[in-house]
Amino acid sequence: MKRPTAVVGVGQTQHAARRADLSIPGLIREAVDRALLDAGLGHDDIDAIVIGKAPDMLEGIAQPEQFLVGALGGHMKPVIRVHTAGSVGASTAIAAMTHVASGLYDRILTVAFEKQSEGNAMWALSPNMPFTPPLVAGAGGFFAPYCRAYIQKTGCPPHIGPVTAANARANGARNPYAHLREPMSVEDVMNSPVLWDPIRYGETCPSSDGAIALVIANEETAKKGPRKPAWIKGAASYAEAMWVPGRDQVSPSAGKICAKHVYEQAGIQDPWNDIQTAEIYVPFAWFEAMWLENLGFCDEGEGWKIIDRGEQKFGAHLPINPSGGVLCSNPIGASGMLRLGEAALQVMGRAGEHQVDGVRNALGHAYGGGAQYFAMWVVGTEL
Amino acid sequence: MSTLRNVAFVGFAQLPVVARDEHRMATEMLYPVVVDALRQVGASRDDIDYQVSASTDYMDGRPFGFVAALDVMGSWPARQDLHLEMDGSFAAYYAWVKIQTGEVDTAIVCTHGKTSEGEPERVFNLQLEPYYHAPIGIGPTASAALQASAYMARTGTTDADLAARAARNRAAGVGNSDNQVRDAASAQQLQGSPWAIEPLRSGYVPPIGETATCLVMAAEGKAEKLCDRPVWIQGVDHRAELQTLGSRDLTRSAGTALAAKKALAMANVGSARDVDLVELLSVTPVEELILLDALGLDAAASTPVVNPSGGPLCAHPIMSTGSIRLGEAFRQLSGRAGDRGVAGAKRAIAHGAQGHCLQQNIVWVLGTEKRWA
Numbered sequence: 001m002k003r004p005t006a007v008v009g010v011g012q013t014q015h016a017a018r019r020a021d022l023s024i025p026g027l028i029r030e031a032v033d034r035a036l037l038d039a040g041l042g043h044d045d046i047d048a049i050v051i052g053k054a055p056d057m058l059e060g061i062a063q064p065e066q067f068l069v070g071a072l073g074g075h076m077k078p079v080i081r082v083h084t085a086g087s088v089g090a091s092t093a094i095a096a097m098t099h100v101a102s103g104l105y106d107r108i109l110t111v112a113f114e115k116q117s118e119g120n121a122m123w124a125l126s127p128n129m130p131f132t133p134p135l136v137a138g139a140g141g142f143f144a145p146y147c148r149a150y151i152q153k154t155g156c157p158p159h160i161g162p163v164t165a166a167n168a169r170a171n172g173a174r175n176p177y178a179h180l181r182e183p184m185s186v187e188d189v190m191n192s193p194v195l196w197d198p199i200r201y202g203e204t205c206p207s208s209d210g211a212i213a214l215v216i217a218n219e220e221t222a223k224k225g226p227r228k229p230a231w232i233k234g235a236a237s238y239a240e241a242m243w244v245p246g247r248d249q250v251s252p253s254a255g256k257i258c259a260k261h262v263y264e265q266a267g268i269q270d271p272w273n274d275i276q277t278a279e280i281y282v283p284f285a286w287f288e289a290m291w292l293e294n295l296g297f298c299d300e301g302e303g304w305k306i307i308d309r310g311e312q313k314f315g316a317h318l319p320i321n322p323s324g325g326v327l328c329s330n331p332i333g334a335s336g337m338l339r340l341g342e343a344a345l346q347v348m349g350r351a352g353e354h355q356v357d358g359v360r361n362a363l364g365h366a367y368g369g370g371a372q373y374f375a376m377w378v379v380g381t382e383l
Numbered sequence: 384m385s386t387l388r389n390v391a392f393v394g395f396a397q398l399p400v401v402a403r404d405e406h407r408m409a410t411e412m413l414y415p416v417v418v419d420a421l422r423q424v425g426a427s428r429d430d431i432d433y434q435v436s437a438s439t440d441y442m443d444g445r446p447f448g449f450v451a452a453l454d455v456m457g458s459w460p461a462r463q464d465l466h467l468e469m470d471g472s473f474a475a476y477y478a479w480v481k482i483q484t485g486e487v488d489t490a491i492v493c494t495h496g497k498t499s500e501g502e503p504e505r506v507f508n509l510q511l512e513p514y515y516h517a518p519i520g521i522g523p524t525a526s527a528a529l530q531a532s533a534y535m536a537r538t539g540t541t542d543a544d545l546a547a548r549a550a551r552n553r554a555a556g557v558g559n560s561d562n563q564v565r566d567a568a569s570a571q572q573l574q575g576s577p578w579a580i581e582p583l584r585s586g587y588v589p590p591i592g593e594t595a596t597c598l599v600m601a602a603e604g605k606a607e608k609l610c611d612r613p614v615w616i617q618g619v620d621h622r623a624e625l626q627t628l629g630s631r632d633l634t635r636s637a638g639t640a641l642a643a644k645k646a647l648a649m650a651n652v653g654s655a656r657d658v659d660l661v662e663l664l665s666v667t668p669v670e671e672l673i674l675l676d677a678l679g680l681d682a683a684a685s686t687p688v689v690n691p692s693g694g695p696l697c698a699h700p701i702m703s704t705g706s707i708r709l710g711e712a713f714r715q716l717s718g719r720a721g722d723r724g725v726a727g728a729k730r731a732i733a734h735g736a737q738g739h740c741l742q743q744n745i746v747w748v749l750g751t752e753k754r755w756a
Contacts, residue, residue: 002484023514049623055446056468060509062441063468066738067512067626076641079623079743080477083440083468085447095465095477102483103385127445240461241454254461369450373464
C-alpha cells in the first residue's frame with residue numbers, strides 16, 4: 001500500500017553563529033525559497049507542511065510554528081509540528097515522507113530550523129528532571145559519560161576524537177553552507193581545552209543559526225521534476241525508554257532496531273559495501289566511532305578502527321559526513337534534517353565540492369534524547 | 384477520494400480532570416491511563432505497532448518533557464514513535480496517516496500536561512509572534528475576549544446569549560465524572576459571574592485543569608478484534624491559519640469551514656446536519672457559535688447535540704482537550720457514554736483546535752459504520 005516517495009528539492013541557509021541579518025521567519029524563508037526553487041515548484045503546489053525543531057526554550061517562543069505559518073506558506077493548509085529532541089530534523093522529514101507514502105498527499109514541504117543566537121543553548125538543554133540532580137552542563141555534560149564508557153569498553157585510543165574532529169573540519173571546508181569552515185589539525189584539537197572529559201572544545205559541535213527545507217513528493221512528481229530525485233528507499237523513527245536496567249546507552253538497541261528496519265526496506269544487506277556515504281549525527285567527535293558500530297558498518301568495538309585506518313575520510317571507502325556534519329554546523333532542530341538532506345544531495349549528484357563519487361545509496365541519520373530517539377533514511381539513485 | 388484503509392478508535396482512557404493532581408508527576412498520571420487503555424482493548428503493549436505522544440515543553444516547564452513519557456508508554460523494546468508538539472487530536476491524525484501507509488495497523492496516542500505547574504495565561508502568551516505581538520502581554524483569555532468583542536459587534540450576540548450557551552454546556556457536563564466542573568449553573572448565575580476579561584465572564588471560560596489521555600486506534604481486521612463496537616474514521620482534515628490576530632476574521636473560522644468541507648466530502652456526508660452529535664474544542668461560548676457557523680449548523684437547532692460531554696467549559700486540560708473530544712465521540716458511538724448517551728447516535732463530528740482564537744483546527748467525522756468497502 002505504501003507509495004514510492006522521493007526528495008525533489010533541497011534548500012538550506014548559510015549556517016552561522018548568529019544570523020543577525022534575519023528574523024526567525026526570514027531564516028525559514030531563506031531555506032523554503034531555496035527548496036521550492038530547487039524543486040521547480042511554488043507554494044500552490046504544496047499540499048501540507050511538516051515542521052520540526054528542538055526545544056522551544058532555545059528561542060523562547062512556545063510552539064513557534066504557529067507564528068511561522070505565514071513564512072511557511074501554510075495559511076489554510078495542514079501544518080504538523082514534530083519534536084523528538086535532537087533527532088527531530090530527521091523524524092520531521094520522515095513524518096513528511098509518511099504523508100506522501102500514505103497516498104493522502106502528493107507534495108509536502110518539510111522544514112527544520114533553530115536560531116540558537118536568540119537564546120542560551122546551555123540553559124535550554126539542561127533539563128531539570130524530577131528526582132534527578134540537575135547537571136546544568138548542557139548536552140556535552142550529559143553525553144561525556146557515554147563517550148567515556150565507549151572508550152573504556154572498546155579500548156578506543158585517545159587520538160580518535162581529535163582525528164574525527166579534524167576530518168569533520170576538512171570536510172566542512174568544502175561545504176559553502178557550513179558554519180565552521182576553518183581547517184583544524186589533530187594537534188589543534190588535542191591542544192584545545194577539555195570541556196567535559198573526554199570531550200575537548202575542538203571535539204564539540206558549534207551553536208548555530210540555520211534552517212533546511214525539503215520537498216518530498218510522490219513518484220509522478222519526482223519523475224516529472226527538473227532534476228534527478230533522491231528516492232527514499234527506507235525510513236523509520238524509533239524510540240526507547242530511558243530507565244531500563246541494563247539498557248546499553250553506548251550502543252542503544254533502538255538505533256540497531258531502527259537501522260535494521262531501514263536496511264530491510266532499502267534492500268541493504270551489507271551496509272559497509274552497499275552504502276557509499278553516510279551523514280550521521282555526531283555532535284561530539286567520539287560519537288562517530290560509536291554510531292559506525294550501532295549502524296552496523298562494523299562489529300562492536302571496531303568503529304574506532306575504521307577512523308584509525310582513515311576509511312571514513314573524503315575519497316576513502318565510506319566517507320562519513322562529507323558536509324562536515326554536526327561538528328561544523330549545528331542549528332539543533334535542523335541538524336537531523338541536514339543529515340537527511342545532505343544524503344539526498346549525494347544521491348542526486350549535487351553536493352558540489354563535497355560530492356562523493358559513485359553514490360548509489362546514502363544514509364542519513366540522527367539521534368536524540370538520552371540516545372533514545374533514532375530516525376534515519378536510506379536514499380538511492382534508483383527507486 | 385480514492386479508497387482508504389478503514390481505521391477505528393477502539394479504546395479511550397483518561398483520568399478525571401482536576402485542578403491540580405498534587406502527588407503525581409505528568410508521567411505518573413499517564414502510566415495508569417496507558418494501562419487502562421490497553422486493558423480496555425485486551426492487548427499488551429507488544430500488540431500495538433505504533434505510538435504518538437502529544438505535549439508541549441512550555442507547559443512541562445522544561446525541555447524534552449515528552450522524553451519521560453516514553454518510559455510509561457511501554458517503549459521497551461524500542462517502538463516506532465513520534466512526538467508532536469500539538470494537541471492530541473492532531474497526534475491522532477498523524478497516527479491515522481501512518482496507518483494509511485499500511486506499515487502499521489495499530490497505534491496508541493497519548494497526551495499529558497501539568498497545567499497546575501505554570502500559569503497558562505503567561506505561558507501561552509509566548510505562542511504569539513515575538514517581535515510585536517507577545518510583548519503586548521496578552522494571553523489566551525485576552526485574545527479570546529478580543530474575538531468575543533468582534534463577534535458580538537458583528538452579530539449582535541448579547542451577554543445573555545453567551546450565558547445561555549455556557550449554561551447548556553454546564554448542564555450537559557453534570558453527569559460526566561471525568562469533568563472538573565460538575566455542578567450545573569443557570570444562565571442567570573453565569574451572567575452574574577465577574578468579568579474574566581470583558582466581554583468574557585468567568586462563567587464563560589474554562590477552569591484550568593490537568594489530566595492524561597490515551598486513545599487506541601486500529602485498522603480494519605484488527606479493530607473488530609480489539610473492540611466490540613469500533614468507531615470508524617469516515618473523514619478527517621485539518622487546517623492552519625495565519626496567527627496574527629489582525630490578519631484574519633476572528634469572528635469566523637475559515638480553517639474549520641474548509642476542514643469540515645474536506646472531512647465531510649471524504650466521509651461522503653452531505654452536511655454536518657447529518658451527524659447526531661458534535662464535540663467542539665470551544666473554550667468560550669463565542670468560539671462555540673463561531674464553530675457551529677463554520678460547520679454550517681444552526682445554533683438554535685436541537686440537533687445535532689452539541690458537546691454532550693459538557694465541553695471544554697467543564698474541563699480543559701490543555702494538549703488533551705482535543706483527545707477528549709475524540710474520546711467522547713468514541714464513547715457516544717460505542718455505547719459507552721452511560722446516562723449522557725445520545726440515543727441512537729450513529730455519526731459524530733469531533734473538532735480539535737490549538738493556538739490563539741482557533742488558529743489551527745481539525746475536523747473528524749466518525750461513525751458506527753465503515754466508510755470504505
